[in-house]
Amino acid sequence: MSSRELLSFRLNGHPVEVPCPSPRVLLDLLREDLRLTGTKRGCDLGTCGCCAVLVDGRPTLSCLTLARLVDGRSVETIEGVSPPRGLNPVQAAFVAHGATQCGFCTPGFVVTATALLRSNPRPSRAEIERAISGNLCRCTGYIKIIEAIEDAARTEE
Amino acid sequence: MHLDPFELHRPTTVDEVVRLATELAGRFDYLAGGTDLLPNYKMHLNAKPHLVALEDVRELRGHSDSRLGAMERLADLEADRTFGRTHPGLTDAIGEVATPLVRSSGTVGGNLLVDTRCFFFNQSYFWRSSLGFCLKADGDRCHVVPQAERCYATFSGDLAPALLVLDAEVEVAGPSGRRRLPLGALYDPGGDGIRRTRLAPGDLLVAVHLPPGPPGRRARYKKLRVRPSYDFPELGVAVAGAWDSERVRSLRLAVGGVETLPRRFDDLTDPLVGTPLTPEAVNRLADEVQRRVRPVHNTFLPPDYRRRMVGVYVRRAFAEAREGSAG
Numbered sequence: 001m002s003s004r005e006l007l008s009f010r011l012n013g014h015p016v017e018v019p020c021p022s023p024r025v026l027l028d029l030l031r032e033d034l035r036l037t038g039t040k041r042g043c044d045l046g047t048c049g050c051c052a053v054l055v056d057g058r059p060t061l062s063c064l065t066l067a068r069l070v071d072g073r074s075v076e077t078i079e080g081v082s083p084p085r086g087l088n089p090v091q092a093a094f095v096a097h098g099a100t101q102c103g104f105c106t107p108g109f110v111v112t113a114t115a116l117l118r119s120n121p122r123p124s125r126a127e128i129e130r131a132i133s134g135n136l137c138r139c140t141g142y143i144k145i146i147e148a149i150e151d152a153a154r155t156e157e
Numbered sequence: 158m159h160l161d162p163f164e165l166h167r168p169t170t171v172d173e174v175v176r177l178a179t180e181l182a183g184r185f186d187y188l189a190g191g192t193d194l195l196p197n198y199k200m201h202l203n204a205k206p207h208l209v210a211l212e213d214v215r216e217l218r219g220h221s222d223s224r225l226g227a228m229e230r231l232a233d234l235e236a237d238r239t240f241g242r243t244h245p246g247l248t249d250a251i252g253e254v255a256t257p258l259v260r261s262s263g264t265v266g267g268n269l270l271v272d273t274r275c276f277f278f279n280q281s282y283f284w285r286s287s288l289g290f291c292l293k294a295d296g297d298r299c300h301v302v303p304q305a306e307r308c309y310a311t312f313s314g315d316l317a318p319a320l321l322v323l324d325a326e327v328e329v330a331g332p333s334g335r336r337r338l339p340l341g342a343l344y345d346p347g348g349d350g351i352r353r354t355r356l357a358p359g360d361l362l363v364a365v366h367l368p369p370g371p372p373g374r375r376a377r378y379k380k381l382r383v384r385p386s387y388d389f390p391e392l393g394v395a396v397a398g399a400w401d402s403e404r405v406r407s408l409r410l411a412v413g414g415v416e417t418l419p420r421r422f423d424d425l426t427d428p429l430v431g432t433p434l435t436p437e438a439v440n441r442l443a444d445e446v447q448r449r450v451r452p453v454h455n456t457f458l459p460p461d462y463r464r465r466m467v468g469v470y471v472r473r474a475f476a477e478a479r480e481g482s483a484g
């Protein structure tokens with residue numbers, strides 16, 4: 001395997017091919033090589049959830065995923081879970097509820113919550129709290145985030 | 158944070174893994190979910206020039222009532238509600254590993270072989286360099302128990318104690334074929350605290366097997382951590398067995414998060430079989446386990462507190478143990 005072998009995968013619905021050395025993590029590939037900077041680097045160590053993306057629909061920490069291992073898979077980032085125009089129901093609810101302050105954690109929360117609502121369209125409050133328990137927010141205190149996700153679940157029905 | 162260069166290998170069968178591992182012995186690490194290994198690599202902790210990714214090895218995936226593939230992800234076990242109902246104590250432990258985002262990638266095998274943790278080890282290269290490093294990586298002394306022979310970093314996996322009390326066995330593939338051993342025998346208390354298992358070069362953990370338990374078995378795993386949705390265990394207590402106020406039919410107790418290896422206390426629980434499980438008996442057992450464990454000061458909570466909590470958590474584990482229900 002050459003160290004700059006071409007990596008090919010689907011990114012937000014579109015096929016991409018990009019050279020990628022083995023030690024590159026998905027987060028760096030997205031932000032630095034593909035210029036998709038919606039996905040945030042918080043801790044870079046698995047602790048904060050800011051870097052969450054969906055790999056084959058599964059919430060995944062992109063800072064702890066070797067980019068090479070998404071070869072042939074489908075990756076959705078915050079740019080992809082948003083519709084081409086406007087906001088998805090989770091994003092709209094975050095705005096309506098003021099569930100974002102500095103906004104740094106928001107992409108991670110939106111990706112995690114979008115995945116939750118896809119697999120469980122009517123989560124209980126406890127299920128929401130549990131699903132986002134790997135995302136850290138240093139500003140909001142979480143209450144508005146939880147309420148926004150509850151609201152998004154109601155309006156999506 | 159950048160990873161040092163390494164060569165990535167992607168074998169697809171167990172035989173291929175073992176061949177590669179034998180050839181690369183000492184110069185590689187297996188990569189399962191990477192949620193433990195990659196943070197360590199980012200901090201330049203014992204990074205190797207080769208990584209053997211287990212991602213594509215089908216045989217390592219999947220689970221049934223009696224077998225957990227080494228590469229089965231914790232989130233997939235958690236999502237299986239039937240498995241959850243039939244394996245109460247184990248499910249407690251799975252659901253309390255890290256966070257849902259970490260469990261989405263983290264695997265059973267990676268959890269059993271998670272690296273030990275220490276306040277002086279899980280730090281950046283720069284931080285560690287200011288202290289002259291330590292035995293476990295790049296140095297020649299220990300900052301916790303000053304001497305130069307042994308590392309006292311803490312075993313911080315949640316699944317091991319919960320599986321030890323179920324008499325779980327591990328299936329290992331190696332250059333001379335497959336073998337099964339009790340999970341307890343995977344861990345080697347005779348090591349220096351850095352080498353902690355009996356896995357030989359080329360060995361791969363394939364699966365965990367769960368033998369059928371006694372009828373009416375109850376189980377519970379209780380975990381002490383600082384942030385209840387996040388942290389590694391500062392203590393984990395697992396109990397499993399079949400008992401009532403008349404008589405103990407079987408009983409196992411294991412503790413993790415306080416020493417370099419998880420530990421089962423058969424010499425304390427075996428004599429209780431056939432006797433009634435009175436509150437006094439539980440208290441005596443809790444006190445004795447608490448007396449024996451030896452936490453050191455290398456995690457967030459002070460060792461004296463962690464040790465005192467051992468007794469408390471043993472009593473709680475018994476009080477909350479519940480029976481698995483079928484289906």
Ligand SMILES: Cc1cc2nc3c(=O)[nH]c(=O)nc-3n(C[C@H](O)[C@H](O)[C@H](O)COP(=O)(O)OP(=O)(O)OC[C@H]3O[C@@H](n4cnc5c(N)ncnc54)[C@H](O)[C@@H]3O)c2cc1C
Nearest residue numbers: 046189190191192193194255263264266267268314315362
């Ligand atoms: C923020 C955070 C919090 C965490 N909290 C906890 C916690 O509370 N409790 C806990 O238990 N863990 C915790 N962890 C550690 C880790 O996420 C889990 O232990 C996880 O289950 C490890 O699995 P993995 O597949 O990611 O392992 P990896 O990181 O891929 O591997 C871990 C080790 O096991 C070896 N290995 C993996 N599979 C095999 C195999 N089949 N055969 C031989 N060797 C193998 C690897 O070479 C490596 O040395 C946490 C991690 C993070 C980032």
Ligand code: SF4
Nearest residue numbers: 275291299308309310
């Ligand atoms: S216990 Fe000692 S040798 Fe082991 S990691 Fe900590 S400081 Fe290093």
Ligand code: FES
Nearest residue numbers: 042043044049063
């Ligand atoms: S940047 Fe990945 S979890 Fe914090």
Ligand code: FES
Nearest residue numbers: 101102137138139
């Ligand atoms: S809004 Fe600032 S960290 Fe969440």
